[in-house]
Amino acid sequence: MSQSRLSLPRRAQLFVVAVLILPTLVAASLWNTPVQGQVRAETLIIVRNIDDYVTNDPNRQYEYSSQMLDQSSYDTLVTVEAPDFTKIQPKLAERWEISSDGLTYTFHLRRGVKFSSGNPLTAHDVRFSFLRLKNLQDNPSFFMDPVKDIQVVDDTTVKVTLSAPDASFLAALAAPPTGVLDSKTVIAHGGTDAGNAKDADKATPWLNEQSAGGGPYRLTSFRKNEQAVLERNAGYWGQAPYFAKIVFLHVKDGTTQREMVERGDADIAQDFDPDIVAKITSGTRLKVVEGLSMNQVYMAVNTNPQASKELADKRVRQAISYAIDYDGIIKGLVRNAGVRPPAMLPLGILGVEAGMARQRDVARAKQLLAEAGYPNGFPVKLNYWTSPLLGVPPEPLAAKLQADLGAVGIKVTLEPKERSVMITEYRQGKPQLMLASWSPDYLDPHPWADAFYKKGGPAARRVSYDNPKAIDLVAAGDRELDSMKRAAIYKELTQVVLDDVPFIMLIQPKSFVGINPSINGYAIHPIWFVTLSKLSR
Amino acid sequence: MFLSYLRRRLAFAGIALFGAILVAFLVAHLVPADPLAVVLSDTATKDPSIRAAYMKRWGLDRPLPEQFFFYLANVLHGDLGESFTTRRPVIRDLAQFLPVTIELSFAAFTVSVIFGIPLGVWAALRHNRSADHAARLISLVGAASPIFWTGLIALYIFYYILRWAPGPGQLDPHLARPPAVTGFLLVDSLIAGRVDAFLSALGHIILPALVLGWFILGLTARTTRSALLEVLGADYLRTARAKGLGERRVIGLHALRNALIPVLTVAGLAFASLLSGAVLTETVFAWPGIGRYAVTAATRLDYPAILGVTLLTAVIYIAVNFVVDLLYGVLDPRIRV
Numbered sequence: 001m002s003q004s005r006l007s008l009p010r011r012a013q014l015f016v017v018a019v020l021i022l023p024t025l026v027a028a029s030l031w032n033t034p035v036q037g038q039v040r041a042e043t044l045i046i047v048r049n050i051d052d053y054v055t056n057d058p059n060r061q062y063e064y065s066s067q068m069l070d071q072s073s074y075d076t077l078v079t080v081e082a083p084d085f086t087k088i089q090p091k092l093a094e095r096w097e098i099s100s101d102g103l104t105y106t107f108h109l110r111r112g113v114k115f116s117s118g119n120p121l122t123a124h125d126v127r128f129s130f131l132r133l134k135n136l137q138d139n140p141s142f143f144m145d146p147v148k149d150i151q152v153v154d155d156t157t158v159k160v161t162l163s164a165p166d167a168s169f170l171a172a173l174a175a176p177p178t179g180v181l182d183s184k185t186v187i188a189h190g191g192t193d194a195g196n197a198k199d200a201d202k203a204t205p206w207l208n209e210q211s212a213g214g215g216p217y218r219l220t221s222f223r224k225n226e227q228a229v230l231e232r233n234a235g236y237w238g239q240a241p242y243f244a245k246i247v248f249l250h251v252k253d254g255t256t257q258r259e260m261v262e263r264g265d266a267d268i269a270q271d272f273d274p275d276i277v278a279k280i281t282s283g284t285r286l287k288v289v290e291g292l293s294m295n296q297v298y299m300a301v302n303t304n305p306q307a308s309k310e311l312a313d314k315r316v317r318q319a320i321s322y323a324i325d326y327d328g329i330i331k332g333l334v335r336n337a338g339v340r341p342p343a344m345l346p347l348g349i350l351g352v353e354a355g356m357a358r359q360r361d362v363a364r365a366k367q368l369l370a371e372a373g374y375p376n377g378f379p380v381k382l383n384y385w386t387s388p389l390l391g392v393p394p395e396p397l398a399a400k401l402q403a404d405l406g407a408v409g410i411k412v413t414l415e416p417k418e419r420s421v422m423i424t425e426y427r428q429g430k431p432q433l434m435l436a437s438w439s440p441d442y443l444d445p446h447p448w449a450d451a452f453y454k455k456g457g458p459a460a461r462r463v464s465y466d467n468p469k470a471i472d473l474v475a476a477g478d479r480e481l482d483s484m485k486r487a488a489i490y491k492e493l494t495q496v497v498l499d500d501v502p503f504i505m506l507i508q509p510k511s512f513v514g515i516n517p518s519i520n521g522y523a524i525h526p527i528w529f530v531t532l533s534k535l536s537r
Numbered sequence: 538m539f540l541s542y543l544r545r546r547l548a549f550a551g552i553a554l555f556g557a558i559l560v561a562f563l564v565a566h567l568v569p570a571d572p573l574a575v576v577l578s579d580t581a582t583k584d585p586s587i588r589a590a591y592m593k594r595w596g597l598d599r600p601l602p603e604q605f606f607f608y609l610a611n612v613l614h615g616d617l618g619e620s621f622t623t624r625r626p627v628i629r630d631l632a633q634f635l636p637v638t639i640e641l642s643f644a645a646f647t648v649s650v651i652f653g654i655p656l657g658v659w660a661a662l663r664h665n666r667s668a669d670h671a672a673r674l675i676s677l678v679g680a681a682s683p684i685f686w687t688g689l690i691a692l693y694i695f696y697y698i699l700r701w702a703p704g705p706g707q708l709d710p711h712l713a714r715p716p717a718v719t720g721f722l723l724v725d726s727l728i729a730g731r732v733d734a735f736l737s738a739l740g741h742i743i744l745p746a747l748v749l750g751w752f753i754l755g756l757t758a759r760t761t762r763s764a765l766l767e768v769l770g771a772d773y774l775r776t777a778r779a780k781g782l783g784e785r786r787v788i789g790l791h792a793l794r795n796a797l798i799p800v801l802t803v804a805g806l807a808f809a810s811l812l813s814g815a816v817l818t819e820t821v822f823a824w825p826g827i828g829r830y831a832v833t834a835a836t837r838l839d840y841p842a843i844l845g846v847t848l849l850t851a852v853i854y855i856a857v858n859f860v861v862d863l864l865y866g867v868l869d870p871r872i873r874v
Contacts, residue, residue, distance in 0.1 A: 045710050051833060054576065055624050062578040137590045139578040198590045204624060223633070224623055225833075226825035227710065247710045251823045255689070256705055259697040265704045420570040420838045427574060427582060441580055451580065458583040 041537055042244040044519075047251040047260050048270040053224050057207040058179045059132050062139035064439075064529070065248070067176045069228055071528040072246075074179025074213030077107055077126070078170055081531060082291070082523035085443045086350055086483075088170050092121070092180060102165030102481055109156040115182035115214040116233045123158040126150075128183035130160070131193035136201060140177035143442075165479045167486060168446030175442040176528060185212040216241045216533035225250050230532070242536035261286050261514050267537075268519065270529060272512035273391045274335040286514045291524025292339065293511040294346040294440040295390040299382075299401065299433055299504045300426070304464035308380060308432040315372040317501035320433075321358050322365035323408040324401065330507055333397055337510040343494045344438070344452040344459075344503050345445050348526070350483060351490030352445075357505075358498060365408045377409025383426070384435035385419035391509055394435050401435075429462045440526050445490050449474045453497055465502035550855045554848065558612070561847035562605055565840050572597065575837040576621050595621065595841070608844065617848070618841035622833065627845035630830060635849065636720030637707070638826035641749065641818070642811035644742050648750030649757050650804065656754070657761025657800075658793065664766060672762070676755030688748045688821035695744055702744040705823035709737045745822040749815060753807040760803045764796035771795075798868055805861035809854045 052063040058070040077093040080086075090096075093107040113121040127150045134144035148163040162169060172178065183193075189212075190202030211219035216238065217230040228248040232241055249266065251257050254276045257269035262284050277288055301320060305312035330338045341347045342356035369375060382401060384394040395416070402412040412433070417425070426434050438459070441447035451459045454474040455466045473493040480486040497503075511524050521534045573591050581587045592598040595618075596607060611618060617627035653676075660672035695702040707722055708714060714722070715729035723742070726734035768774065769792060777787045816828035827846065834842035 039711065043711060051829070054622050060624075062581070137584075137587050139581045139587070141587060142580050142584065145584075208624070223714075223825065224630075225634075225829050226707070226823075249706055249710055249823065250825065251705055252820055253689070256692060256821070256823075259692070260704050263697065263700070263704070265710075418568075418570070419836065420572075420575050421568065423574040424569070424571040427571070438579065447580065451583075456583070458579050458581075 042242075044243040044246045044268070044532075044535060044537075045249060045266045046246065046268040046270060047249050047257045047266040049252045050228060050248055050250045051225055051252065053222075055204055055208050056211070056219060056222060057204040058177050058181065058213075059129070059136050059140065060138040060204055061177065065228075068528045068530070068532070069219055069222075069230065069248075070176040070179055070211070070213075071215070072217040072230060072532040073211035073215040073219050073233075074176065074181065075113075075215045076176070076179050077109075077173045080171065080174045080443050080527075082525060085348055085526065088174065091174075092126075096170075098481070102167075102479070103162050105160045105162070105169065106153070107158050107160070109158065110237060111156055113214060113237045114235050115185070115212070116218040116235065117182050117185050117212065118235070119182050119184050120155075121180060121182070121214050122155040123152040124155075125180050125183045126158045127152050128186070128193045129179070129181045132181070132186075132191065132197055132201065133177060135193060135195055135197035137198040140175075143172050143175060143178055146172075165481065166446070167478060167481050168442070168444035171444035171446075172442045174527075179213055179215070182212040182214065217246065238533075241533040243532075246532060258286065258514055261516055264516065267516045268522070269514040272514050274337040274510075274512070276514075277337075277512050278335060280514070285517060287517045287519075289513050289515055289522045289524065290337070290510050292348055292526070293390075293509055293524070294348055294443070294526035295509055295511075296344060296346060296438045296505060297389045297392045297397070297435070297507040297509065298344065298438065299435055299506060300431065300459070300463050301501055301504060302429065302432050302434075302463045303466075303500075303502055304429060307430065307464075310372075310374060310378045310380065311432055313372045314500060315368045316374065316378075318499070319365040319368035319372070319408065320405060320410065321498075321501045321504050322361045322368065323410070324404050324504065324506075325360050326357070326506070327360075328404075329397065329400055332400065334392060334507060334509055337512070338507040339510075341505055341508055343497050344505055345448045345490060345494065346440070346508050349443060349448075350445050351487035352494075353491065356491070356494055356498070360404075362408060369408060369410075374409075377411060379411045379413065380405075380432050381413045381415050382433040382435070383415045383417065383422060383431040385422040386416050387419050389435060389437040390439065392437075392507060397506070398435060401433075426462055429464060434462075443526065445486075446478055449477055449490065449493060452503055453493060460502065463502045465500070467496065467500055470496050470500070546859060550859075553855060554851050555609075557847055557851040558609070558844060559605075561844050562608070562840075565838065565843050566601060568838060570838055572621065572838040572840055595619070612848065617845040620834070620842045620845075621839040622837050622842065627841050630842065631827070631845055631849055632720065633717075634825065634827040634830045637722070637824065638815050638819070638828060640721045640723060641742060641745055641815055641824060641826060642808065644746035645750035645811055645815075645818075646753065646804070646808050648746050649753040649807070652750070653754040653757030654761050654797075654800065657758040658765060658788070660758065660762040661765035661769065662788070669762075672758060676758040678755075679751035680755035680759075682751075684748060684752065684817040685821055687751065688745070688818055691744055691748050692821065703737070703740050705821070707738060707741050707824065708734060709741075712737055745818050745824060748821075749811065749818040753804065753811065756807055757800060757804055760800045761796060764799045765792060768792045768796045794868060798865065801861060801864055801868065805857050805864075809857040 050065040052065055054063050055061050056066050056069055058074050075092045077091060078088050079091040080088060092109055094110050096105055096107045098105055109123060115121055130144055130150050134141055146162045146166040146169055147160055149161040151159040153159050186203050189206040192201050194200060209222045216233055216236045218233050220231045221229045227250060230246040232244045254271045254273060257271055258276055260266040261269045280286060301317045302308055302311050310316050326340055330336060339347050340357050341352050341354060345352045347354055382398055384398050398414050402414060405412050425431055451457045453470045454460055455471050470493060473489055477486055477489045480489060515522055518537050520536045522530055525531060596604055620627050620630055623630055656672045660669040663669045696704050712734050715725045715731045715734050718725050718728050722738045723735060726738055774787055774792055777791050815826055816832055819826045819828045831846040834846060
């Protein structure tokens with residue numbers, strides 16, 4: 001063609017070249033050099049996936065990131081810290097007495113404590129916070145289920161009466177939703193603790209973006225999918241925290257998080273999995289901290305004959321539990337970064353012994369199947385959703401279980417579905433076998449025992465689990481205030497549910513975080529990930 | 538003439554919007570899942586009164602047609618409802634997240650036009666020579682590479698290895714965000730007179746804009762190239778040359794002007810798709826925009842948020858198409874209505 005001899009004018013060529021090079025140069029020169037010195041040293045930057053956010057209102061939130069933010073901006077009456085998560089320590093409550101019938105708890109509050117607003121913290125604030133938590137009727141309201149009455153004795157004494165003895169009540173009061181709010185400030189922003197709070201309370205939008213507590217930090221800004229900022233509470237009653245400011249940056253991808261810590265742009269990366277940890281080479285500016293989570297990845301086995309007549313037979317469920325190659329799962333799927341308690345009570349809480357866990361026994365599995373009348377196995381469906389189960393990829397796990405059960409003749413069909421659909425079906429008790437996960441409510445055996453092994457419990461009813469013996473043991477564990485005797489009860493419960501197999505515990509994964517080597521005091525907490533006020537540089 | 542055209546367009550826009558809301562509403566409700574399944578915690582499910590409180594709060598206890606007309610009536614009053622997952626009015630969420638995405642899309646669009654059109658012109662003028670092949674390769678790779686991949690690779694190379702670009706996010710974490718006036722960070726930092734924030738924001742937007750823009754760059758370059766090739770052989774160009782016009786004016790004034798019409802169509806539609814399609818870029822670069830908001834809304838079955846995003850996207854598509862139609866008239870007076 002004639003125009004092929006045309007060439008672009010020289011100046012235009014230069015323009016094209018300039019246009020190609022310019023942005024690179026701009027990118028190289030414009031971004032500011034990192035802040036150095038005192039300001040950088042006293043600022044802690046944490047990269048984390050914070051898109052689980054729904055609200056930061058402590059009485060309404062029940063999401064991971066908010067637990068951490070609220071834990072450092074609202075003090076609780078008591079606390080539980082690493083390494084011994086069974087030991088309850090005083091916090092806002094200096095000391096407490098429990099009546100001999102186990103029904104009345106009298107808390108003596110620390111004197112002279114002030115909220116970050118300057119208002120004094122009194123017993124009235126404790127009562128307000130507990131009542132608001134109860135009456136909002138939102139996700140964490142169950143923390144107040146055992147409570148019958150709350151009385152203010154004087155400014156520093158509060159008396160809580162329970163409707164029945166509850167050995168787990170103190171442990172529950174360490175959880176962030178039970179943190180104490182500044183009632184004056186909350187009321188000024190539309191909050192209320194009245195019986196109609198679920199309709200009348202209007203304080204949540206305000207509490208989403210700043211805190212009204214008296215913790216070592218206060219929340220000063222929150223932008224969903226972007227960042228959260230905590231600033232030191234200057235008038236904190238306890239030891240002043242090291243960092244003046246903590247910035248949470250929303251970064252979803254673990255690899256990018258790792259790069260940011262290695263480059264010094266962030267101090268802590270909180271979403272590491274065993275694969276990312278395995279790729280870290282020595283000599284990089286990054287230290288990995290590991291700790292045991294109290295998360296659980298498990299398989300539910302429906303005991304309802306309408307869901308599966310085969311699974312309704314206890315021997316079949318036992319056969320399944322003998323067929324699984326547990327060690328292979330932990331080794332192959334999470335690079336050995338996990339442990340396995342015997343049942344749905346996690347390792348690290350009272351009364352759980354790893355030694356009681358069931359081991360694979362293929363011959364026994366086959367024998368049990370034959371006894372139940374299925375010597376050649378039977379078909380069954382395994383449901384799961386496709387997004388990770390607390391960091392564990394469900395597809396390879398499902399495939400492994402399919403192979404393990406196949407080895408004893410059980411023909412497993414895999415049925416993955418979208419998470420929201422699958423949660424709905426699971427809560428309706430439809431799946432035959434289901435892969436799911438659970439994360440801790442608070443650090444006491446009660447919430448697990450109640451959820452999984454008591455008839456009608458939020459998890460138990462999904463598999464129609466109903467054994468009067470288990471119900472009795474759960475109730476006995478709730479009542480028993482002596483921890484030795486209590487531990488024995490949970491061991492007995494474990495025996496019962498290992499015989500019934502309504503759930504099969506698969507992995508209690510380890511947690512990993514990557515930190516800049518200059519950071520001290522990082523200890524993984526199973527509920528709020530880390531106690532931010534204990535960190536320093 | 539123009540007014541009746543405008544009226545017709547507006548009527549069509551209204552019908553299209555109604556259709557978009559209806560379809561989004563039906564599809565969202567057809568998903569066989571409980572919208573509260575994701576927002577209600579496992580432990581909270583043991584108390585039916587909590588569930589009832591949620592159902593009442595979001596009007597989910599009413600019959601479906603009633604919910605739909607209730608929603609429509611609210612939309613007409615400018616109320617898009619409250620999101621299940623952010624517990625804020627959807628309109629406030631959109632006001633926060635949309636400008637962020639528009640800013641990124643605009644930057645990406647600028648990148649694609651200032652790279653794409655010259656690249657296309659260059660390729661057309663060097664038809665079938667190595668420059669043409671190189672240009673075609675650049676645009677082909679851009680159009681064919683998945684954005685999450687190019688994004689991660691770009692971050693790895695330019696941030697992690699070379700340190701030429703800042704890390705993910707919109708702003709250096711040490712800098713305070715200027716007060717939101719327009720919601721566009723670059724504009725807001727200038728309004729606040731914050732040069733540090735402006736430079737940091739500019740530095741942060743370049744890499745995601747290049748990654749996101751590369752895709753449309755390919756589209757723009759290929760359309761420019763083929764349109765220009767078509768025009769280059771036309772009689773009126775020969776006439777222009779015969780009149781003694783310089784080659785630069787022939788190309789710049791006559792050829793390019795006509796060739797740009799299809800480019801405009803493609804780029805216009807691409808701009809609209811940038812707004813709704815920045816999801817992956819936003820994920821990789823931790824960009825707090827509307828794309829991520831939409832994905833969260835969809836996976837959590839957040840009905841009010843899903844409907845809000847759908848409505849907004851529909852409005853943007855309709856508006857961009859309208860602007861493109863008006864621009865046709867400017868470029869080619871024959872296409873006046």
